[in-house]
Structures are given as structure tokens and as C-alpha cells.
Amino acid sequence: MAAKTMKIKAVLIAIILAVAASVSGGSANQASADTAAQSDASQIVADMGAGWNLGNQLEATINGYPSETAWGNPTVTQALIDKVQAAGFKTIRIPVSYLRNIGPGPNYTINSSWLDRVQEVVDYAYNRGMYVVINMHGDGYKTIDGSWLICDSSSQAEIKGKYQKVWQQIASKFQSYDQHLILESMNEEFDGQYGQPTQPCYSNINDYNQIFVDTVRKTGGNNSSRWLLIPGWNTNIDYTAGNYGFALPTDEYRSPSIPSDEQRIMISVHYYDPWDFTGEESGTITQWGPAATNPSKTSTWGQEDYLDAQLKKMYDGFVTKGFPVVIGEYGAIDKSSFDSANNKYRADFAYTMAATAKKYGQVSVYWDNGVNGQYGFGMFDRRSHTVTQQGILSAIMSGVGGG
Template sequence: MFLAVLLAVAASVYGAAHQASADTVAETSASQIVADMGAGWNLGNQLEATTNGYPSETAWGQPTVTQALIDKVRAAGFKTIRIPVSYLGHIGPGPNYTINASWLNRIQEVVNYAYNRGLHVLINMHGDGYKTVNGSWLICDSPSQATIKAKYEKVWQQIANRFKNYDQRLILESMNEEFDGQYGRPTQPCYSNINSYNQIFVDTVRKTGGNNSSRWLLVPGWNTNIDYTAGNYGFALPSDQYRSPSIPAHERRIMISVHHYSPWDFAGEESGTITQWGRAATNPSRTSTWGQEDYLDAQLKKMRDVFVAKGYPVVVGEYGAIDKSSFDSSNNRYRADFARAVAATAKKYGAAAVYWDNGATDRYGFGLFNRHSLTVTQQGIINAIMTGVSGSVAGSGLPSGR
């Protein structure tokens, strides 16, 4: 406990020491924050991992997160780390809904591994809205909306207060893949409740003051789906009435979160059938009939037209494709092509992209690093991401990630 207190004090002092830089960065344009974020990487299956309704970073087979891991990711060229976080059973009873101090201290400690190295850091509320997760409660089609919203406000108030002295490299994200669990068109009143959660999030964070009054805040639409966020399906941008008056009227401080795993039969379906993607694919029977480069371009152009053009940056908070190289020895080359294309197309349309790494480096894994041995396992995919962020959309000649 004494160590936890020291960590909290040190983080507070560090954040206060960077107040001046935050005030400077607060005037950064939407395009500049995206450029500063560069290539992004997810610390997946760690602080959102759970067992019996309680988050535990080693619950899904990964080792404890260390500074050495974050340093390895930074050395590979990543400038942003997204840290998915679940709270679940670590939230106490109402009306205060107090987050377990040890858990919040550990979240802050992991955030500091990246933040203190100069990286941008995104943290969210990840698994609390999944019906498939034991103990989930942020359920948009539950009849208990008054209780849910009160709990949501109290939890974000605590998180925001913990991080309010951090500068603008710390970005808070309201939730993750929130929907009713049924794939397909959004339904009401679920979408209205998701909009309400986003509004509560923005208002609650802003009211805590400090650097939170001008911090970039990241909000998703229905299931972080591009079509259901940019299209006419019910997404409502939250208002930002409590933001700092020092922010120019024409500037925004709200970002839009989407994910991209299309085509799913290539990117996520656990079979050995569809293993190739893109213009360099050589086997039509192993290539999806949809979701190729033209589709990717149209999707991110849509986000540019609807949000980026109006000053709201877009973050592709997750993308990637699972390892099917045991079925097709050329698969990692196409995974790299896919990663490069997403990174490059995001850059083209003014968005930042954050690769989904779940720590798994065997069949069906997304992992770029072995977190046990602290080694790079997919240098080809990392190279492709860095090439994409630099603006290249070349689709051939990539070194294998194997």
C-alpha cells in the first residue's frame, strides 16, 4: 500500500510538472494531434482480462506488464499505446461506486510506463459493456438505465480525477464496442442510451477540471462500426459545454472511435480458408470477395467527410488480422499488406490507427511481440505499419513477418 501511495504521489507531481506543456498542447489542432499520435499499438488482453467477474492482467495467460515491454514497443517505432481497461467487480456498491484503490493504482502504474516515456496513451472502459463478460453492467438494453448511468458517472469521475494533471498525451475513451450484442442494424432505445453514456462521459470528465477541461476525449458510436457511426443510424455527437474557455470556438476536443476488421473472414474468422488480402493476392479461393482496398478507402473517406472535415479527429482504435500462416505460408505477407493499408489509408484521411495486439503469437493470434520473452515476433507487420504511417500504400515486396 505504501508503494501504491508513493506511485500516486509521484504521478501527481509528474503531471503537475507538465501543466505548462499541457497548456501549450491544448491549442494543438485536430490534424496535429493525429500526426503526433503516429503509429499506435494496443496492450490487449491485459488490464481488460477477467476471471469470475474481476479484472486481472494475467487472467488470460499474459505475464504482468512491465516497463521493459513498453520500452520494446516504443523502440519498435510506436508512438501511441492504447490500454484497454475493465473495472467490473473492482467497482464497489452504490451510491459511491468506489473503484478498488489497488486496481486504480495499477492502472495508473501501467499508464505511467508509457506516459513517462513520452508516448500518447489511450485508456478506456473496455469489458464492462460486454454481455458475454461475467459481471458486465454497462448494458444499453437493460431496463436499469438510471442505475447504470449513475454508476457510469461515478466511475468516470474517479478515473478522471486520478489523471486530471496529465498533459494532452493522455486521451480518455468512454467505452468499447458498446451495442446490444446483436450484429446488424442499430436498435432504439439502445443507441440513445449509448449517446447518453458518451454525453455523461464528456460532462463528467470536463467537470473534474485541471487538464481534463481541455483534454482530447474519444467516443464511439454503435459497436465502433464505421457505417453505423457515420451513417444515419442514430449516432449523436456529444456537446462539450464544460470545456475550457481557452479553447478557440472553432476547435474541437472530441475524437471519434471506430474499429476496422473487414473483411472478417480474412481478419478474424478462425479458419484456414481466407488467408490472403489485397491487390497482391495470388489465390482467388483464399481471398475474400469483399473488403479489399477500395472498400477500406471508402470507409475511411466516409469518416473523413462526416467527422474529420468538421474538426473531429478519427481514431481507428483497433485493426489487424489473425495469424493463419499454419494454413498458408504466405499469410503473414498479406497480414502485413492489410496493416500497411489501414495505417496508410487512415493517414490519408486524417485519422490515427492503433493495431490490435492480444499478446498471442501462435495460430489465430494478433501478437507482434512475445510478452514473455520480450521479443519481436512479426517484424514484417511492424515494418508495414511504419511504412503506412509514413504515407506509403505500396502493396507488394514486403518482407515476411515470420
């Protein structure tokens, strides 16, 4: 970790803020040693630009142990991250699993080698000036060996104690990083059933989010003012923006230097609608959007108007109240083996998401699992560090206004 570089960055930011304060009549907040650079909601969304997921890497597992090569991708390199940045992405989301790399209670110590590797991969992007999001990804999936963050388990006291200890260690590890690092409490946390939210499962998810915010803030340093990313039920838009039980965590331990009318909480949702186009592994539905030419290959729902309405729900419910929204995952799998025009529709989908997210003041982060070819989400070849889906890449950059 380039601690000296970060310290110089912090000093420069403080000087810039001080100059800005004097120019505007001294109304800007005083920068302090425990405060990351201040940035309001709309500004950080603009700065984060287009986002990309380093999927199927640090959340990949074998026998309950995280292993970045377990699901077929090569070891992550600086060269790959440099290629992603050169392509125009300003934000990288790095899904991370911990699972059996967490020791026994009461300390629940994370394996130091694993936490060091997480930091190393974060630094590949952070040291290049990119925004980086890290989360706790696979620990809440019942289908993953070694999972434990289970919202309908009867062992909630133990789960919540373990969750607190683990996030305390992660937050302490990254305490000195500036606002370019964003911590995300969980991933797609729910009871595993694709229906309406249930209780007390949703209440436990709300509790996890509250524990996360309180724990990160109490570690101090830049964590006291860091942007924190919070998901609702299964990162589902309807179950987060609607009246289904989502509760925003309080933020009482944040730095007093943050103006009372500013937030430091972001809301996380994912978007894969319509699933028969974006994720269903078949050749039935391969087209999407107004340019679709074959109605029999186009879903009967989930088109442009639906996407717009969904993102507007997040705008009305959160963005207008000062809470940035991050669409932490979106994309559509490759079905070009069934329809030679499929990649064009995938690009149309990506463009529409990127452009609509920008329209509603939201960050969109493309899901890339490193898999190229049939049913893959890959946009890059992670071995040769080459772009494999230039059409989709160009569409995203055009959507956010970068090309």
C-alpha cells in the same frame, strides 16, 4: 506518478506557447493552469503516429474481476512498453475493465488497488512521452461475467448513475495528466446482435457518451481541455458515420480557453473487414489485397477499395469538421499454419490501413492480444520483449511514414 516532472512539462509548454503567441502577433490563446497544451486536430493526429493496443491485459477477467494475467499474458512491465516504443509506436491504447472492482451504490467506489495499477501501467508509457488511451472496455459485454453497462437493460437510471460515478473517479485520478492522456468512454458498445442499431439502445449509448463528456469536464484541471474519444454503435463505421442514430455529445463544460472553432472530441471506430480474413478462425480465407495469388483463398469483398471508401466516410463525416478519428483497433489473425504466405498478406493489410488512415488524417491503432502463433494477433512476445512479426511492424511504420 511523476507530478513534479509533469509540472515542469506544463511550465515549459506554457513558455513555448507564449513565445509562439508573440511571434504570431499575440493571437495564440493564453495558457492557463487548468488547460493542457493546445493542439489542433490535424496536429494531434500527426503527433500520435502509429498506435498499438495492450490487448488482453487490463481488460482480462476471471469470475468478473479484472486480472491482467487471467488470459495468459504475463504481468505488464516497463521493459515491454519500452520495446513497443523502440519499435516506433507513439501511441498505446490500454483497454481497461472494472466490473466487480466497482463497489455498491450509491458511491460505486472503484477498488483503489486496481485503479492504482491502471495508473502504474499508464505511467509506463506516459512517462516516456507516449500518447496513452484508456477506456472502459469489458463492462459493456453481455458475455463478460460482471458486466453492467448494458444498453438494452431496463435499469438505465441505475446504469447511468453508476457510469457517472465510475468515470468521475477515473477522471479525477488522471486530472493532472497533460494532453498525452486520452480518455475513451467505452469500447464496442451495442446490444450484442450483429445487425442494424436498435432503439432505445442507441439513444442510451449516446446518453453514456454525454454523461462521460460532462463528467470528465466537470472534474476540472487538464480534464477541462483534454481530448475525449467517443465511439458509436459497436465502433462500426457505417453505424457511426451513417444515418443510424449516432449523436455527437455537446461539450459545454470544456475550458473557455479552447477556441470556439476547435474541438476536443475524437471519434472511435474499429476495422476488421473482411472478417473471414481478419478474424474468422479457419484456414479458408488466408489472402488479401492486390498481391493475392489464389482467388479461392481471397474474400470476395473488403479489399483495398472498400477500406479506402470506409475511411473516407469517417473523413467526410468527422475529420472535415475538426473531429479527429481514431481507428482504435485493426489487424488480422495469424493463419500461417494454413498458408505459409499469410503473414505477407497480414502485413499488406496493416500497411494499407496505416497508409490510408494517414491519407485521411486518422490515427490507426493495431490490435495486439499478446497471442503468437495460430489465430494470434501478437506482434511482440510479452515475456522476452522481442518482436515476433517484423514484417507487419515494418509495414505499419512504412504506412505511417516512419520507415
